[in-house]
Amino acid sequence: MCRFLCLLLLPILLFSASIKPFKWNDGESFLTFLERKKLPLAIYYNLDKEDQKLTEDIPYNANCQMLLNDKHLIQQILIPVNDELQLQIYLTPKRKYGLKVVPIISETHSEVLYLPIQSVPYDDILNATGSKNLAATFVKMFKGKVNFKSDLKVGDPLVLVYDQKYRLGKPFSMPEIHGAMIDMGGKHFAMYRHSDGRFYDAKGGQYEKFLFKAPICSPRITSGFTKSRWHPVLHRYRAHVGVDFGARPGTPILATGEGKICFEGFSRGYGNTIKIHHSNGYISLYAHQKAFKSGIHLGSSVKQGDVIGYVGSTGLSSGPHLHFGMYIGSTPIDPLSVMKKKTEGFSGKERRVFLAIRDKLDRIFRQKLSSKPVAHKYVDFQDIYYVDSGTFKPKPF
Ligand SMILES: [Zn+2]
DSSP, rough: OOHHHHOOOOEEEOSSSSEEEEEOTTTTHHHHHHHTTTOTTHHHSSSOOHHHHHHGGOOOOOOOEEETTTOEEEEEEEESSSSSSEEEEOOOOOOOOEEEEEEEEOOEEEEEEEOOOOOOOHHHHHHHHOOHHHHHHHHHHHTTTHHHHHHTTTOOOOEEEEEEETTEEEEEEEEEEEEEEEEEEEEEEEEEETTTEEEEESSBOOOOOOBBOOSSSSEEEEEEEEEEEEETTTTTEEEOEEEEEEOTTEEOOOOOOOEEEEEEEEEEETEEEEEOGGGGGEEEEEEEEEEEETOTTTTEEEETTTTEEEEOOOOOSSSSSEEEEEEEETTEGGGGBOOOHHHHHOHHHHHHHHHHHHHHHHHHHHHHHOOOOOOOOOOOOOOOEEEOOSSSOOOOO
């Protein structure tokens, strides 16, 4: 992997070139994009099936970058497909275009936000950090626990402890929140992220009321969720943005939670596919179905556990299985992280782990509250661009 990286990614300083950021058009296919940019369609047709499939994963509104030389010739385009992999279209010294799937170069910063409320938490967090994801996650964490409208006053402080990834100097992907606290007139409310990735209050009670159920009876996982993995045989980067459940053809597929059917149709990669829009912005996806259950249509409401279709092998599939995906908006998340889990408070070793996490976060909260730092300011990192060039010699690591 190291050899791969140093062969491909060599940073150079750019003086005459210009960078054009742009957003991926909603619903635009990769081929249409190439046509529009007057790039050779061979870029797509020369890819193998798996990489072609990856181009279907480009989320709408993805933040892309285009590098042009002084003659406005496209030198490079970077298109993220998820928060770890991106497509890199590049011009070789022989003036031919190629495409590679490369890891996204990102930096993770651990940040602590201290903020006295000015208007409402969502607006204040967005103004301070520029991150909609952070603001929305914070509000979601305290939903049903506290009433911001009636209990919160101007000047009440909040503290957020989180990791944020930066790509090309800008925050991207979902922030990973470790804990958050809000002080309302001297009354503290805090939420802590346990090692299982879920949020709990100080007593270890779970806040997430909205939990999903397995989409199949007696589930057997044959392939897990990964945003980036190096395939040792193919020598390529691959992603699997869902969980595969092995099952006999015809096995009923169950709605993972209550919601509305927001897609029912055929896609080249996923075959017969249903998507369900749940509350809280979650979308679940059920691919490779043999058939849909009759009466299930676009716009139908379903309850948790309702049969929606039957396991099959349609689309690009090696055998009968259910590919099950879960998304927040257009961002894929690990479905298993939001599945129902039976916990009645922590005990034994798990309790000790939780208490250690809680106490560590409480120390950070206390320290920030007593030192009353200046409200966090968003730091704009210097942009770094990586350009492929076959003329440079690889630097040994
Ligand atoms: Zn799959």
